[in-house]
Amino acid sequence: MAFSVATWNINSVRLRIDLVRHFLQEAAPDVLCLQETKCPDALFPQKPFQEAGYPFLAFAGEKGYNGVAIVSRRPLAKIDRSYFCNREDCRHISAEVTTRAGPLTLHNFYVPAGGDEPDPEKNWKFAHKLAFVEEMTAATERFARPRTILVGDLNIAPLETDVWSHRQLLKVVSHTPVETEGLKRLQAAGKWVDVMRHFVPPEEKLYTWWSYRSPNWEASDRGRRLDHIWASPDLGERALSMQVLKAARSWERPSDHVPVVATFAEE
């Protein structure tokens, strides 16, 4: 038996609830982690998930911005949230999922985008993003434990092949050296296995996001890998497969991010 987890920046869970249902039916992951739900908790669409066979829900949202959720067909326990940079802005939620091999901890993150100007002196959003990743690194002991999976929209494309043009994006927020180095420090601090790159060699391009502004996103293919699935070393060894659902970018009124799914051996 295998355990599968998906991550997807949905860019409004209410607007795209039908796309989410379609995805759940098609990919049937055990757990789906959503970011940018843009939905206050009182308005979270619980019923559609229950009807789709995913009755176990954990969500933390706010009006208009941010928001994370864990949607599961297996029971969730120890639902928890963490705050970073002294803000209660719904960028993290975690839960324990029961598997045949015992409980497994899931962390779902939405790292700040960082604004336009990659200068923390001039742009507080960029400073916030760098501080957020630093705080995640400092909190290693809290997050990096055995039987743990960390997923989410980390809003940083760490490798040269995680963007359509390394050279042209060096000064573009999401791929600047100060960001990619920060993310690599975070990964090293937690000994996290980059599950996507476990299956796709670093020489190969790999994206999860294509801008809405490109009129022909597929032909121009100017993507970035902003979404990630990381696993603790013990689980990294048990990774069985990984899939980027690029087709979802062509669905009707799509998110600009596509789902990523990984499966792990359960025993």
Added chain:
DNA sequence: ATGACGGATCTAATCCGA
């Protein structure tokens, strides 16, 4: 040629994403 878009909100124009 990183915007030619798209979502949410105090429905009109503004903020935000990355």
